[in-house]
Amino acid sequence: MNKELLSGRVNAIFGQKLARARKSRSLTQREVADLVGVSRVTLANIEGAKQNVQLAQVYSIAHALDVAPGDLLPSASELEHLKSAQTPEDTFKNLARLRLSELSSRSSR
Numbered sequence: 001m002n003k004e005l006l007s008g009r010v011n012a013i014f015g016q017k018l019a020r021a022r023k024s025r026s027l028t029q030r031e032v033a034d035l036v037g038v039s040r041v042t043l044a045n046i047e048g049a050k051q052n053v054q055l056a057q058v059y060s061i062a063h064a065l066d067v068a069p070g071d072l073l074p075s076a077s078e079l080e081h082l083k084s085a086q087t088p089e090d091t092f093k094n095l096a097r098l099r100l101s102e103l104s105s106r107s108s109r
Helices: 003-024 029-036 040-047 055-065 076-084 088-107
Strands: none
Touching: 003 040, 003 055, 003 076, 029 040, 029 055, 076 088
16 A cells, blocks of 8 residues: 555544544534644544644644543554555445444443
């Protein structure tokens, strides 16, 4: 997989995790953007994987959401699933399978 494609998929996972964390705290994009010091459009673009996130922004966003920065980044297993995917559809299917297995292992505890 080329670097550009991998980067886009990493950005997509980051954006999904950001949106999930933001919504679970009942915060709007504007509220998080204000806490981070970016525009709402920038935050929306990061969530939608239309804009790369800077390392400093990862830490600012994590602080604003009261999560560890690593909670917003792709896990090792997610990265492995990304590397094995050949198309965006493969990526979606692989990550969906991973999420389902994570959810089923949590419910069986």
